[in-house]
Amino acid sequence: MEKNKYKSLFFYLNTGGGHLAPAKSVAQYLRKYNDTEIILLDGFDNRRSLHKYVVEDGYRILQNKSKWIYELTYAIHKFKPIAELSAFLISISIKNRIKKILLNEKPDQIVIFHFLLIKPIYKLVKKLKINPRILTIVTDPYIAHPLWFLRKNQNFIVFSDKLKDSCIKSGIESNRINVFPFLVNEKFSHKATPEEIINFKRQLGYEKDKVLLILGGGDGIPHGYTILENLLKLKGEFDIAFVCGKNKQLYNDALELKNRFNYNSLKVYSYVDFIYELISISDVIITKCGASTLMEILISGKIPIVNSYIWEQEKGNVDFMVENNLGIYEKRVSKLPSLVNKLLNDPYLLTKYGTNNKNINLVNGTVEVSEFVYNNMKEPIQ
DSSP, X not given: OOOSOEEEEEEEOOSSHHHHHHHHHHHHHHTXXXXXXXXXXXXXXXXXXXXXXXXXXXXXXXXXXXXXXXXXXXXXXXXXXXXXXXXHHHHHHHHHHHHHHHHHHOOSEEEEOSGGGHHHHHHHHHHHTOOOEEEEEOOOSSSOOGGGGSSSSOOEEESOHHHHHHHHHTTOOXXXXXEOOOOOOGXXXXXXXXXXXXXXXXXXXXXXXXXXXXXXXXXXXXXXXXXXXXXXXXTOSSEEEEEOTTOHHHHHHHHHHHHHXXXXXXXXXXXXXXXXXXXXXXXXXXXXXXXXXXXXXXXXXXXXXXXXXXXXXTHHHHHHHHXXXXXXXXXXXXXXXXXXXXXXXXXXXXXXXXXXXXXXXOOOOHHHHHHHHHHHHHSOOO
16 A cells, blocks of 8 residues: 655755755655655754864855865865765764654655765665665766765766766766756746746846846855956946845945945845846856856856856866857956956847757756656665
8 A cells, every 4th residue: 555645855965055956946846746745954953063164164165265275175085085084074973863863754765965975874774774765866967076976886866978977987887877957946947938037127126128147156156346346347238136145245345336336237135035037137147157056047048157166066067068158168357347248239149159058958857857756755766
């Protein structure tokens, strides 16, 4: 007899939005099913600890203040002994919390959205002698850290054939690797119509024909102050939306720039829950190259200008964009104003990038991934 309710635990860590956003997208879709209970769980609890500080706050601080240190840390963790040591230390920190959760919730399925959670979850499942189905969703679409693949006998969801090929070369059986389109918020499955864009502009208070969006991660875009200052000097005939995320200093600095330049066509936001609407009304978007944000932009048919990315974690995203001529990578902040001006005033360029985008036919994988996760919850992968 079939169960009345299936329970799936989605484990993530708060190291940027790239792990939580996919988890939220799948959870939101699956909650439509009455026979399904989805619980989103941060691998760390709410208490402050050294490991939590190093993993979460350290990630944020290094990416924004000392990117080269983060990139070096990323690189040295390609050495298996170091990777194993880090995974072991994290396991010590979170194993009691995860053990308690597993005993209390008795899940039918566990879905892992962060590589540092793989070792402790598999170890505890074995120790507790429980048998939930386990899926690992690799949130980096093109180049993924080797820590995802230390354990070969996992069942993976990946977002490109390129990454699948890398997995196979590393010794993972091909039948354990399931490829889907990259998943973003379900809203992005629908590209806003011209009429909807007009309504979004009216609701948000934008009046000019063209809109430039400046968008980073949870802590805003790197070099955000300088980028915005240079663009305000341009005095272009377009509206600017500037999203600072949780970066209070950047938010205050942006407001100061707005007042100094008396630039009424600038709107400054902190954290927003209407990113779909902002992307929809925009023509060009200056951003960093996190996978979720880049894919939201491209699926919406917009033109990204990437000003920075994290080697090697985000390099595959930049390569994909540049090789398919879907956007522009320009690391020199001083070049951004003239580049923006050229794009927004040259219909040929806008059309060219738009045509390239249509030809590659990117789609949102939320429905396909979610249905796979749902079916896996009831029938284990063979």
